[in-house]
Amino acid sequence: MGSGKPEKTQKPGRTPKPFGPNNPKSQSKFKKKTNTKNTANRQIKTKTTSVTGNNKNNQPSQQLRYFLSQFESANGVQLSSLELESIKDSCFLDVSQELGQDVMKLEKHIKEAFGAKWKEELCEGKHIEGKIEAGSPAVLVVAPSALRSIExxxxxxxxxxxxHxxxxxxxxxxxxxQVSLLMNRVNIASGTPSRIKKLIDIxxxxxxxxxxxxxxxxxxxxxxxxxxLPQVRDEFWDLYKNYFHQQLVKGDLRICLYGPIPNGNEFKGKSVELADGDREQLDS
Incomplete structure (x- = not known):
């Protein structure tokens, strides 16, 4: 991109932490037991158990179910019970149904997310040395295209x-x-997965x-x-696993799924029951 491109340096604490199929900790813990005497009689029965959430009915929200189902589908994995417990309903920002999904009302949704501090976090443009990191937005919008990002x-x-x-x-x-623009205070940024990841990488x-x-x-x-969308979807999950998942689990980040969630995206975890009574949760 030219000789002006900054040298890439790795800072402590910025090392990407993989999640899902790239994380060695998330490798399958399910091992099929072998017993020469009982192998012929061993049967594996599959059951479905709903993943619990934090809402009143102890059922995961529609946003959570959809997000998890899309993650599993795109990455070809099944999340373990431990991984499922780390992603809760509180990780997702509820979009007010009264305001609807009109783009021109998007700012009202964002204001609600920040409560009384919305003006301080989203509107002020003064860079405060030592308190506000340059190039670090409070809101990051990820869209499938440049046109949608602008909209x-x-x-x-x-x-x-x-x-701005x-x-x-x-x-x-x-x-x-973009690197030059990110040297100033940024409250809101919007872009596509591939370019966002590249800018975080450098x-x-x-x-x-x-x-x-x-x-x-x-x-x-x-x-x-x-x-x-195949390629964009893969780029997004690569971005998410490397840079956003750990923040989500720690409670430092909330996700807002902006748009109508398709019906019929039930998310269910599978467990297996062995004939001898042993039960193990299938991991990814």
Missing amino acids: LLRGMRTLTKEC AVKLFSKHMKIDE EALGLSRLSVLLLDIHTDVKGYSLLT
């Missing part, structure tokens, strides 16, 4: 008058230009202030979305 930013226009939002996609934008885009990760799951004219 979502229009819905937050009144929040970005003093501190940064566009993080490759179409008509050079990475050096440590131009920071995550220290990130509180809300908004995922645009609206479908295009062909019925594809961020989580279903």
Whole structure:
């Protein structure tokens, strides 16, 4: 991208932590037992058990079920019970049904997420040395395309008058230009998975202030979305596993699925029951 590209340096604490199929800790713990005397009589019965959440009915929310089902489908894995326990309903930001899914009302959803501190976190443009890290947004929007990224930013226009939002996609934008913009205070940024990951990789885009990760799951004219469009989907999950999952589990980050969630996406974990009474949870 030119000689002006900054040297990539690895800082302590910024090492990507893989999740799912790339994490050695998430390898399958299910081992089929062998017994020469009882092998012929051993039968494996499959049961389905609903994953519990934090809501009143002890059932996972629609957002949580959909997110987990898409993760498993895209990565070809089945999450272990330990991994499931780490992702709770509290990790997801409820979108007010009264406000609807109109893009022009998006800023109202974002304000609700930050409560009384919304103006301080989202509108102020002054960089405070030692307190506000340059290039670290409080809200990061991930969209499947550059056009959709811009459209979502229009819905937050009144929040970005003093501190302009940064566009993080490759179409008509050079990475050096984005690196320069990220040297200032950034409250809101919007872009595509591949460019966002590249900017994090070179440590131009920071995550220290990130509180809300908004995922645009609206479908295009062909019925594809961020989580279903093949190449974009893979790029997003690569980004998520490397940089967002650990923050989500620790409670430092909440995800907002912005868009209608398709019906029929029930998420269920499978357990196996062996004939001799042993039970083990199938891991990924």
